Amino acid sequence: MRDPVTDFEYPEAWVTACRSPDLLPDVRRGFAVLTASGTVLRRGFTTGTTAAAVCKAAVLSLSCETVDGVEVTLPCGITVRVPVDAYRGRASCWKDAGAYPSDATAGLEFVATAVPSLSGGVQFVPGEGIGSFGRNTRRHLQGTPAISAPALDCIRRSIDEAVEEAGLHGTTVILTVPRGAEVAQKTLNPKIGVHGGISVLGTTGFVEPWDDHVTEGVLDRIARAPRGVVLTTGRLGLRYSRLFFPDREAVLVGNHLSEALQAADGDTVICGLPGLILKFMNPNVLFGTGCATVEELSTTPQWEEVAGRELAAFLNRYPRVRVVIVDRDGRVIGESP
Known part of the structure; x- marks a missing residue:
């Protein structure tokens, strides 16, 4: 059995020792990891995945009023369903850290607001609670939102999917994290020069336990x-x-x-x-x-x-x-x- 996220081939002895065989399908799909002792540990979702889900839900709710879950294709290529709470253009999503016990952003609420664009086109606006770089670095300009390239791609792709599914000509989506500035103080952001909020990250889309x-x-x-x-x-x-x-x-x-x-x-x-x-x-x-x-x-x-x-x-x-x-x-x- 192979982990589709890391390509690691689980030894057969680990599979045989699995204490929860009913959870092995989650391991095969990449939603969880299997350890040598046979324990299955659930992967969580990154801030990037959470942001993508809430933005997609906000757009979809413009056409169908209420949305309680959306599918997001992660940077690693796996599609997951993320619970959301969306109504008429406003959506909330709470970050699921899975079995990772030290995630400072666990349970953090992400909020997205979407409005139709009369002129067409899609605009994504990072708002309150999302950090920005305090100075120029090799890869980032001062004032640039602290959103990694894989996470931004996932967000934009999810919004585009929602626009097409909802039959809209375009939309503007504003993403906020109401407690982002507060929670960011518990992360490395202040030390690395990111101010005003959390970073939106996610190389694979999953948080490892x-x-x-x-x-x-x-x-x-x-x-x-x-x-x-x-x-x-x-x-x-x-x-x-x-x-x-x-x-x-x-x-x-x-x-x-x-x-x-x-x-x-x-x-x-x-x-x-x-x-x-x-x-x-x-x-x-x-x-x-x-x-x-x-x-x-x-x-x-x-x-x-x-x-x-x-x-x-x-x-x-x-x-x-x-x-x-x-x-x-x-x-x-x-x-x-």
Whole structure:
């Protein structure tokens, strides 16, 4: 059985050990993950998925008055049905975090208002509670809404689908998150220069239950990896880890590198984007650099010196751990000496 979100092939022993066989169809569809112990953990929806659902519902309710659920095709290609509450152009949707226990945005209400456009065309307007970048960075201009490209594509596609289904010539949709500014203070946004609200994100459209999963299934996979293991912190890192080290098992551990290294037996590789890796090596790595994020640091002339220093220090602490740091295009920008 294969996970359609990550392409991970579940061992038959895990399937046999499943404590809730009635939930295996959800695992096959990507709605949940199966751990080595047989426990099934439900995936949640990202802020991007929640935003797409509420915007689509607002538009659909212009033609059929009430809407209690909509289908959204996620960036990973899977279509899900999301509960909503929509009436005559105004919709609400509450973020479902699934089995992820530490999601600061769990249960947060998203609100969308849609009005027909007499002149045609579709306009999407991010409003109150959605953060914006406080300064120019390599990928974002100051004042740009903090909405990732995959999430924005999902939102726009969902609105377009609703316009066509409702038979409208066009619409304007305003998305707000009433408690967004308040909840954003519990996230990393203030530290990375995003102000005024939450970020709307979602590479796959799903929230992974990593806090539970890493202690139950992932650590066991790391310990039992037959030819060594590659630890990575995110989905892009997972993709490049599989490309660079095809003979090793690549395991996504999020921000649990410390626990993962303790579980590893034998030579280990850490491979992925620079953010979590450098922060793990040295939580104060940005001190004195003038940069707000490690990704920003990686684009400056300081990067080679800082990365080289941190990699050398890390090698002294973990002599059997090789580190390969890549950028978003898969280029190696840092490697253990």
